[in-house]
Amino acid sequence: MGKILLLGDKYTVSLFKLVGTEGEVIEDPYVLESKIKEINKRQDIDLVLITKDLYDPVREKLESVISNQTKPLITVIPSPYSEAQPMDVKKMILRALGFG
Template sequence: MGKILLLGDRYTVSLFRMMGAEGKVVEDPYSLEDEIKNVRKMEDVDLVLITKDLYDPVRERLESVISSQTKPLITVIPSPYSEAEPMDVRKLILRALGFG
């Protein structure tokens, strides 16, 4: 099984590291696209989580990159600094299986 990598703020990355996941602190949302390109080269990463507060400012630039990505699977999660919205779990599962 591959690794989980979180791209986000210091607090959220620290929490995920305590749970055994890898994480990288990203201060500037506009560097997120470059970070995703670097992660694509990592063969052992299967899931990339991006905090919502980091993703929102660059949503339009990254939507096509993320939606076309099959491995690693990239998804956005809420952070303590963002408003949480209900997740469409069915949509996430279909996307993970290659149908979305």
């Protein structure tokens, strides 16, 4: 079974580490693209979570990168600093299964 990796702010990464999730604090959203390419080389990661406040500034640049890959599955989650929006769980499941 693969690992989950969280890319986000110091607070959110700390919370996820408490439950055993690997995490990396990223302060500059413009390094996300290179970080994702680096993560793609790792075979042990199945799911990458990116906090919304980190993702939003580079959304347009990353959408094509994220939508064109199947492993690891990359999804955006709200952080304590971002506005929460409803998640489309069905879409996430279909994408994880390779249908979306």
